[in-house]
Every structure is written in C-alpha cells, then in structure tokens.
Amino acid sequence: MTTPCIICVAITGSVPRKEHNPAVPISITEQIDSTHEAYEAGASIAHCHVRQEDETPTTDPDRFAELMEGIRRNCPEMIVQLSTGGRAGAGQERGGMLSLQPDMASLSVGSNNFPTRVYENPPELVDWLASQMLKYDVKPEIEAFDLSHIHQAVSMSRDGRLKAPLYVQFVLGVKNAMPVDRDVFNYYVRTMQRLAPEAQWCAAGIGAGQIQVNEWAIAAGGHTRTGLEDNLRIDRETLAPSNASLVRSAVDLCQKYERPVASCEEARTILGLRPASP
DSSP, rough: OOOOOOOEOOOOOOOOOOOOOOOOOHHHHHHHHHHHHHHHHTTOEEEEEHHHHTSSSOHHHHHHHHHHHHEEEEEEEEOOEEESSSOOOGGGGGGGTTTGGSSSEEESSOOOSSSSSSEOOOOOHHHHHHHHHHHHEEEEEEEEHHHHHHHHHHHHTTTTOOOOOOOOEEOOOTTSSOOSOHHHHHHHHHHHHHHHHHEEEEEEOGGGGGGHHHHHHHHTTTTTEEEEOOOOOEETEEEEHHHHHHHHHHHHHHHHTOOOOHHHHHHHHHHTOOOOOO
C-alpha cells in the first residue's frame, strides 16, 4: 500500500511581508483563516510563526497560544508545529513556547549560512531545545539545511537526545545553503534510508524551487512542505492568492503520482503523534 503523503503548510514565516504578497497572513485572525483554508485543501500540518502588528517576527508565547487555540478550534485534528527558528529571537527564548505542548516543533541541529547572516544553532542551545521537546512530549521536525544536520540528528536519536523515530525535512534552495539540486536530494534520501530506515522524511523547496521539490518528494515516496513562508508565487508571473492555492498544487502532484493525501489522523499515525487535543 502506498504511504499517504503528509502535506505541511508553512503559513507565514518570519520574512515575507504584505508588500511582497498581500496574501501573506500576519495577524492571528488572518493566520487562523489562512490555515483553515489550507486544511480544507489538504494540509495536515501547520508550521507556525507569529508576528507583531508591524509584521516583525516574535517568539511571544501568548501569541503562539492564541494561534494554537484558533487552529485547534477551526481545524479539528490538524497537527500544530511551532517554529523554534532563530529569526524571531535568540537563545532560550526561541523555545519559550514549547511548554504550550504543541504536537510538533521545528528543530535545527546545526548552523549554516543564510542569505545575509549566519543561522547560528550552537550545540548547547540545540541540546536545550531538544531536552525541552522531550520534557513536553513535542515531536521535533529536524530542519536539515546541510548534510551534516542529517548525521547530527541521527546521532542525537541514537544517544537519546531525540526520541525515535526521526522526522527530517530537507530544506533546499536557501541562498548560501543547499541548492535545489536533484543529486543532492537523491543523496539525502539515500542517506536517510541508510542511517535511519525507520524514519520519515519530508522536503521543502524555497522560492522558485518549491514546486520542483514538492514533485521530487512526492514521486520518491516522502512527504512535502509548501506555503507562503517559502514561496510567494504560483509561477514567475503570478503571485499565489493564498496558502491554500499552494497546497492544492501539492495535492495535484499527489494525484499525478497516485499518492493519497494523508488525513490529519493518518499523519498522526505515520508520525507517531499523540491523539489530537479535545
């Protein structure tokens, strides 16, 4: 039986602004509405950041709590994944929302270059974030911006710092990090199969590479991520009108490759998550 494909929607991120695409949801209400549309289109994971009213990113746990509550109210069983990324805060404040006990949280286990800065993930902070995820029963999604991040995640799983089985997301297309390259993608898949055959994996393409990486991942039997955090366009000439429109493109690819789209319940089973909160 073909494994259903989990579609994650990254609804806003920390960088895109309404001046880049008016459809980018900023307020909590906008994010809840946009997530609901994406959920109806076929997304089973919502990858969440929060913003201030002036669109700047924040790690404010109260805003995360409000967003979580709204998604759980409007999108029954949808998996809520909060970001612990470094654009919105520094040090342990990046994990201040983990006590809210979301289903999942992103976790970067190593550093790399971003377009204009170093994305710092020092070992001490990585270990602390991982320990908080264990403490609060939050499943990490490992964001692999580099091959070394896959190897580090496997090492952390083997020594108990991460709870197995792993869920690793390949991030391709960030300027100064790993490019959207088919050979790189294929090697990542083989590396996962060799080092962690019991793990699940996902792939995300940034910018113009999004739909290409969606297709590679779906065709190869993995899971995929889409959304306005990563890409603002349907094609070179057309801004995406919503997160849901990008999810529908991924759903179309699932149909092309005869992959069923995972329901929220199926996604929870595949990832070994606890049942949805009532």
